[in-house]
Amino acid sequence: MEFGRITSEELEKVDFKLPPDRQETTQLLKSNASKKKPEIFVGCAKWGRKDWVGKIYPKGTKEADFLKHYASHFNCIELNATFYRMPTVAQTQGWAGKVTENFKFCPKFTDQITHMKRLKDVKELTDRFLEGISGFKDNLGPIFLMPHPGMAPKTQDTIEAFIQSLPKDIELFVEFRHAEWFSNETAFQAAFNMLEKNKAGAIITDASGRRDCVHMRLTTPTAFIRFVGNGLHPSDYTRIDDWVQRIKSWMEQGIEQVYFFMHQHEELHSPELSKYLIQQLNNHCGLSIPEPKFVEQEMELFGTAAEPPKKRAPRKKAS
Numbered sequence: 001m002e003f004g005r006i007t008s009e010e011l012e013k014v015d016f017k018l019p020p021d022r023q024e025t026t027q028l029l030k031s032n033a034s035k036k037k038p039e040i041f042v043g044c045a046k047w048g049r050k051d052w053v054g055k056i057y058p059k060g061t062k063e064a065d066f067l068k069h070y071a072s073h074f075n076c077i078e079l080n081a082t083f084y085r086m087p088t089v090a091q092t093q094g095w096a097g098k099v100t101e102n103f104k105f106c107p108k109f110t111d112q113i114t115h116m117k118r119l120k121d122v123k124e125l126t127d128r129f130l131e132g133i134s135g136f137k138d139n140l141g142p143i144f145l146m147p148h149p150g151m152a153p154k155t156q157d158t159i160e161a162f163i164q165s166l167p168k169d170i171e172l173f174v175e176f177r178h179a180e181w182f183s184n185e186t187a188f189q190a191a192f193n194m195l196e197k198n199k200a201g202a203i204i205t206d207a208s209g210r211r212d213c214v215h216m217r218l219t220t221p222t223a224f225i226r227f228v229g230n231g232l233h234p235s236d237y238t239r240i241d242d243w244v245q246r247i248k249s250w251m252e253q254g255i256e257q258v259y260f261f262m263h264q265h266e267e268l269h270s271p272e273l274s275k276y277l278i279q280q281l282n283n284h285c286g287l288s289i290p291e292p293k294f295v296e297q298e299m300e301l302f303g304t305a306a307e308p309p310k311k312r313a314p315r316k317k318a319s
Contacts, residue, residue, distance in 0.1 A: 003177075004207020004228055005265050014208050016235055018242045022217040024192070026253070032221040033254035040247075040287060041104055041141070041259045042278055043076035044270045054295055056271050071099040073292035074274070076106060076141055078226070078261040083108040083146075086128060092135030104141030106173075106224075106259065107133050115148045118155075119162040130167070142171040142201065142224060142259065149177040153187035156194060163198050173224040175203035175213075182212035195219040206239065222257040223250065229264045229273050236273055244280040251285055 006014070047070035053061050057069045070077070081087075087107065095105065110129055113122045133140060147159055159174070166172060174195060176182075181191055195202050196219040205213040207228040227243065229236040247258055262274045271292050278289045 002265065003205070004209040004213070006209040011208055011230060011233065011235070014211070014235075016208075016239050016242070018246055019214060019216050021246075021249075022215070024196075025216060025218040028196070028218055029221065029250060029253040029255055032256070034221060034256045035254070036256065038251050038255050039257045040281060040285075040289060041076040041257070042262070042274055042281075042289060043074040043078060043106075043259075044070075044262050044267065044274065045078045045080050046267065047071075047077060048081075049267060051268050052271065056292055056294055058295060067095060068098045071103050073271070073290075075100075075102060075289075076104040076259060076261075078144065078259075079105050079107040081107075082129070082133065083111050083114075086110050086112065086125075087132035087135075089132060089135040092133055094135075096136050096139045099139060101138065103139055104259075105133075105136050105139055106141040106144055106261075107136075108144040108146065114146055118148050118151060119158050122162070123165070126162075126165070130170075142173045142222070144173055144175070144203070144224075145200075146175045146177065152178045152180045153184060153191065156187075156191055160194050160198065163195075163200055171201070171222075173201035173203050173222075175205060175226070177210075177213070179212060182215060188215070188217075192217050192219055206243070218255075221255055222259070223247070223255060224259045224261075226261050226263060229262070229269070231264060231266055232269050232272060237276060240273065240277050240280060244277070244284050247281065248285045 047067045048063065049066070050063070053059060056073055057066060061069060092105070110125070113119065113125050113129065117125065133143070145163075147155070151159065163172065163174070176191065181187055192202055199220060201220040201222055201224050202215070202217055203224045203226060204215060205226040205228070207213060208230060225243070227239070229239075243260070250258070260277065262270045262277065264270050264273070271294070275292045275294075278291050281287050282289055
């Protein structure tokens with residue numbers, strides 16, 4: 001994942017401390033105050049990683065079996081495959097047949113809709129997309145809408161019209177990327193109030209080079225977090241520690257669901273950091289999420305893969 005990527009020299013200067021929750025987030029959780037135990041989902045962005053063979057996939061695993069093994073380690077996936085290719089019912093039914101009943105696919109709207117057409121005149125394409133993902137049935141989780149990064153606040157009406165055109169029974173989450181959504185407070189408030197009004201969630205993306213996207217504004221009682229690590233840099237672990245404490249706070253306030261998707265600029269190490277996240281969630285939040293299991297030989301060669309470095313990077317003081 002290239003979004004928010006910076007140089008190693010720049011990385012040492014980043015203040016990774018999570019901002020406080022927006023007042024609207026606190027109010028929303030307070031008004032919801034669910035008494036049910038929240039559902040926590042942890043996953044990655046793709047399952048088709050050949051370099052995970054011998055790591056979390058058994059040696060000799062065929063590509064056709066990658067998803068089956070992935071679903072034995074994680075309970076969801078941020079499905080970027082549908083961004084690059086329009087899904088079909090046969091395809092999504094096949095995928096759903098390889099996972100457990102509680103597993104969730106979170107498909108991303110195809111680039112034909114969001115990037116090529118920029119959400120205009122896309123009814124036929126959208127109908128095809130929704131038909132395609134219908135094959136997931138009960139395994140369908142939130143749908144991920146990323147408007148083209150060039151779509152600034154002046155396009156809010158277009159985005160809202162698209163959201164309102166969608167069936168009301170789908171769970172939608174939106175990721176804004178254009179910097180003006182965050183640099184202009186009036187635009188920020190208008191956009192996120194619009195999402196809340198339309199019962200659409202707001203994705204929080206934690207990437208080193210785009211700290212503005214760590215906006216801490218929930219618009220539904222479900223959090224959808226995209227975390228972008230830096231190859232198991234010490235700061236990856238301290239950042240995860242912060243997220244665990246924030247999720248714990250949200251759980252105490254009544255959040256209903258949390259989706260946490262692990263990314264790395266090089267996805268090779270996403271399982272290690274996911275394992276660490278799950279361990280800390282279980283330790284600090286009273287959860288019992290199953291941990292990814294690494295191939296035994298890999299554990300013997302390299303030690304416990306999810307253990308953080310003994311010397312952690314010191315926190316950067318807020319400017």
